[in-house]
Amino acid sequence: MGSLGVNVPAAIVFGISLFIGLVMVIVFRHTSDQKAIHVAKDRLKAHLLALRLFQDQIPVVMRSYGRIVLATGHYLRLAFKPLLFVIVPMTFLIVQLDRYLGSVPLEVGQSFLVKARMADANALNDAFLQLPDGLATTAPAVHVPSENEVAWRMVAARAGDYIVNIQVSDQTFAKRLVVGSGLSRLSSVRLRGQFWKRIFVSGEPALPDNNFIEAIEVQYPARNITFAWIEWNWIWLFFVLSLAAGFLFKSILGIEI
Amino acid sequence: MKWRGTTRAERRRLLALAVLGVLLLSPLRAHAYAGPGAGFAVLSSFWTLFVAFLYSIYAFVVWPFRQLFRLLRRRKAYGKAQITRAVILGFDGMDPELTERFIAEGRLPNLAKLRGQGTFRKLRTTYPAISPVAWSTFMTGVNPGKHNIYDFLARDLSNYLPYLSSAEIKGPKRSWKIGRYTIPLGSPRIKGMRRGIPFWHWLGEAGIFCSVIRVPVTFPPEKFPGVLLSGMCVPDLKGSQGTFCLCTTRASGDKFREGGVRVPIERTGSRCSSYVPGPEDPLSGGAGAELRVNFEIHPDKSGNQARFTVDSQSFALKVGDYSEWIPVKFKAGMGFSAHGICRFYLKELSPEVEVYVTPVNIDPGRPDLPISHPVTYSIYLAKLFGPYATLGLAEDTWALNEHVLDDDAFLAQCYANHDDRERMLFDALEKTQQGLCACVFDTTDRVQHMFWRYLDEDHPAARDVPRDQRPSVIQDLYVRMDELIGRVMKQIDDKTLLMIVSDHGFKSFNRCFNLNAWLHQNGYLALKTGKTESGDWFDDVDWSRTRAYTMGLNGLYLNLKGRERQGVIEPGADADALKEELRRKLDGLVDPASGRVGITGVFDCDSVYAGPYVDNAPDLIVGYGDGFRASWDSVMGKVTSQIFEDNLKAWSGDHCIDPRLVPGVLFCNRKISDEKPAIVDVAPTVLKLFGLPLPGHLDGKPWTVGASVVASVGTPTAPVAIVES
Numbered sequence: 001m002g003s004l005g006v007n008v009p010a011a012i013v014f015g016i017s018l019f020i021g022l023v024m025v026i027v028f029r030h031t032s033d034q035k036a037i038h039v040a041k042d043r044l045k046a047h048l049l050a051l052r053l054f055q056d057q058i059p060v061v062m063r064s065y066g067r068i069v070l071a072t073g074h075y076l077r078l079a080f081k082p083l084l085f086v087i088v089p090m091t092f093l094i095v096q097l098d099r100y101l102g103s104v105p106l107e108v109g110q111s112f113l114v115k116a117r118m119a120d121a122n123a124l125n126d127a128f129l130q131l132p133d134g135l136a137t138t139a140p141a142v143h144v145p146s147e148n149e150v151a152w153r154m155v156a157a158r159a160g161d162y163i164v165n166i167q168v169s170d171q172t173f174a175k176r177l178v179v180g181s182g183l184s185r186l187s188s189v190r191l192r193g194q195f196w197k198r199i200f201v202s203g204e205p206a207l208p209d210n211n212f213i214e215a216i217e218v219q220y221p222a223r224n225i226t227f228a229w230i231e232w233n234w235i236w237l238f239f240v241l242s243l244a245a246g247f248l249f250k251s252i253l254g255i256e257i
Numbered sequence: 258m259k260w261r262g263t264t265r266a267e268r269r270r271l272l273a274l275a276v277l278g279v280l281l282l283s284p285l286r287a288h289a290y291a292g293p294g295a296g297f298a299v300l301s302s303f304w305t306l307f308v309a310f311l312y313s314i315y316a317f318v319v320w321p322f323r324q325l326f327r328l329l330r331r332r333k334a335y336g337k338a339q340i341t342r343a344v345i346l347g348f349d350g351m352d353p354e355l356t357e358r359f360i361a362e363g364r365l366p367n368l369a370k371l372r373g374q375g376t377f378r379k380l381r382t383t384y385p386a387i388s389p390v391a392w393s394t395f396m397t398g399v400n401p402g403k404h405n406i407y408d409f410l411a412r413d414l415s416n417y418l419p420y421l422s423s424a425e426i427k428g429p430k431r432s433w434k435i436g437r438y439t440i441p442l443g444s445p446r447i448k449g450m451r452r453g454i455p456f457w458h459w460l461g462e463a464g465i466f467c468s469v470i471r472v473p474v475t476f477p478p479e480k481f482p483g484v485l486l487s488g489m490c491v492p493d494l495k496g497s498q499g500t501f502c503l504c505t506t507r508a509s510g511d512k513f514r515e516g517g518v519r520v521p522i523e524r525t526g527s528r529c530s531s532y533v534p535g536p537e538d539p540l541s542g543g544a545g546a547e548l549r550v551n552f553e554i555h556p557d558k559s560g561n562q563a564r565f566t567v568d569s570q571s572f573a574l575k576v577g578d579y580s581e582w583i584p585v586k587f588k589a590g591m592g593f594s595a596h597g598i599c600r601f602y603l604k605e606l607s608p609e610v611e612v613y614v615t616p617v618n619i620d621p622g623r624p625d626l627p628i629s630h631p632v633t634y635s636i637y638l639a640k641l642f643g644p645y646a647t648l649g650l651a652e653d654t655w656a657l658n659e660h661v662l663d664d665d666a667f668l669a670q671c672y673a674n675h676d677d678r679e680r681m682l683f684d685a686l687e688k689t690q691q692g693l694c695a696c697v698f699d700t701t702d703r704v705q706h707m708f709w710r711y712l713d714e715d716h717p718a719a720r721d722v723p724r725d726q727r728p729s730v731i732q733d734l735y736v737r738m739d740e741l742i743g744r745v746m747k748q749i750d751d752k753t754l755l756m757i758v759s760d761h762g763f764k765s766f767n768r769c770f771n772l773n774a775w776l777h778q779n780g781y782l783a784l785k786t787g788k789t790e791s792g793d794w795f796d797d798v799d800w801s802r803t804r805a806y807t808m809g810l811n812g813l814y815l816n817l818k819g820r821e822r823q824g825v826i827e828p829g830a831d832a833d834a835l836k837e838e839l840r841r842k843l844d845g846l847v848d849p850a851s852g853r854v855g856i857t858g859v860f861d862c863d864s865v866y867a868g869p870y871v872d873n874a875p876d877l878i879v880g881y882g883d884g885f886r887a888s889w890d891s892v893m894g895k896v897t898s899q900i901f902e903d904n905l906k907a908w909s910g911d912h913c914i915d916p917r918l919v920p921g922v923l924f925c926n927r928k929i930s931d932e933k934p935a936i937v938d939v940a941p942t943v944l945k946l947f948g949l950p951l952p953g954h955l956d957g958k959p960w961t962v963g964a965s966v967v968a969s970v971g972t973p974t975a976p977v978a979i980v981e982s
Contacts, residue, residue: 043640
């Protein structure tokens, strides 16, 4: 909750959903063949009505089922073109939003894991943790050779934006982690290489090439947003609200979707 | 890289696919959703399939019961049936003599084949030979005395004013008055005036599926086990039988006699604005306030094209072009609205701006009045084929009569409507593999009404058109109908009965006869003192001294005491004597100008009708001679000084004459042995062919129909003799 008792994440999702709903139906209008979509939808409805009108004519009913499937495919094909225009910006927007809304920062006193995945299992013994003031380990490092992974369980004494360093031989690798409350840009993993995966799941610069560590990961708890007395994952809430907004704006603007 | 050899569009498509592929293959939950557009698309598709799936389950569960029930009913129906399907094509007004002529000229190969291998007869029509009367008889198998339709119009005995004979539309029973608003509580009340039971009701009840399209006088649609789209007599959104609108910048013009209104176009700079007049505001409580839909015209610089804006829709039109059907919503406030469709025709952009707007048809996709049974059938057709004309008389003959449309624009309108109906017919044929498929095309009637002037060498309405420059519109029409019949013949099998019928034939209408003027000049109809002519609908008629009058096309009424409000003739002997006197004087009446017989028969309704509704019939039916018809004024209850006059209107062919002169046609793909078939026989014949018992009240007699069938392909054989009706 914000200082005025406003559920800030819910308000953000609500506002963005309205905006995206509006923008996307406008984009849809200008990138789609509105007339063809109208006709395709009408045909679909006609074949559905045919099921009812000619229900005693078995061959007619069977043909209508076939036409429903074909008409659905045709409609989806028509909706595909605008999808091409919106999917790229929408994906990147959602990725960015997910970094703020997908998880909550770690809480003070809450234990959590920091994991480092090595390129070589032999390097597990060479990995050491360098913690800033305010963070402390609560257990010795656990090595999982089968996964080339070393994990540290730790806890934060106070809220803050921390950099955890992992030293392997003479190299040091940093990973940011956030402890506190409210909205922060969170990145659960820092990766080496893997360009596309980094675009979608990591909010930090790539780890240097040709080093011992492939990934450093912090497990943030998932964020649940309370809206209309229901707890939502933000993407589902966004899905529902932007659809509702799109439905509203398409009716107001007379756009065929 | 293999970019060489690919086009730019292909490269763009490949790139788009690559991006999409990466996005779809990347494992993030957010990728499943790419905005409301995609969401709607996926949800809609899912929903459609889900509904279809649910319906499948329902159909699967109830299927055994339905099949059992159907089997029992069908056994009853098809047990003695000689056919599994009857396809009846009605061509309103198809004339046997013209058909024969065009067959002889080799223009109608499909009809020639039916004539040669099946049947061609003249089909006796009804008294009078008017479409609503004849088609009512066609569907019910009874004479007008049992179905109560005698003309398009009937008269109100209390005030001598006309009303539509087929249906009555009234406002809702109850309303709620708040200040200046009257809020209707409930739907409009529609009452069908046609009596008798259409034969497809009997078929439907026996389990034989029927698709009935645009048969006249099927409004309001009646419930039966089948689908039906109403035809002639469906009103427009104003409740009239078709009111077009001419929007114009021209300052003045004569008021249209009937069928249209003139609306001003306001110019503001290069922009023009006008409106489409709509129905009465339902909140005005009958005060006559009219609802309107505004539109704007933005002419472009070329001077032959303009952009129209109607509500939120925008479209471009060239001069001489029609728009598609444009949905219009007339808003009455408080959430009340009426939905219609109309087409815009850009007549002129310079120096003046003129736009013709068709009558506002009831929107078939959102019908404010029921125009089909079930209601969803008109919606189904609209979704499948797009909006279509629903008005009963959809071809705007009045606009051509009033020179608002020219020949080409009128024909374009007719054939656009015709094309829609062809699509409906072929859909019905596909959907009705067993049962009855009946469809009536009225293009034949409208085109012959309006273009007979080019067939009649001396028609007064075409005297200024040299004979060698007259278009072959009617010949083209018959050729087109023959092609349609050929396509239908390819869709049917040996167990299908194909019947082509028309309700009447056609003759030239070159001379008008004002029967009211004749009655006035011969002392049967009196005007108020000092008057030599009356207004429309008997304005200035002195009923206390009037013994007989006419309104509508063929009916002649006595001003009967106890029946008409100001009746003067005693029923019984006096009335019989007057009828006999009128018959004697009118029968054989000669047009002094042409020397031709203007009236070839006057028929006493007591002898041509029988049934419970005979009291509503006219007393006499006037049968005009070839070339004559009731004058436009006479039809509208107007007394003029002239009895005979030339018909100068484009409406130049007609059939509202002596019924013996205008039989219809009957073609069949089987041999029919009866020599003098009549339209009243169609219903019992179809019932008999499907093996159903004939209801006792039918007047028609079933024909003897052979079993051999005309092949759908082949060469026509020599014609058989035509039996005179």
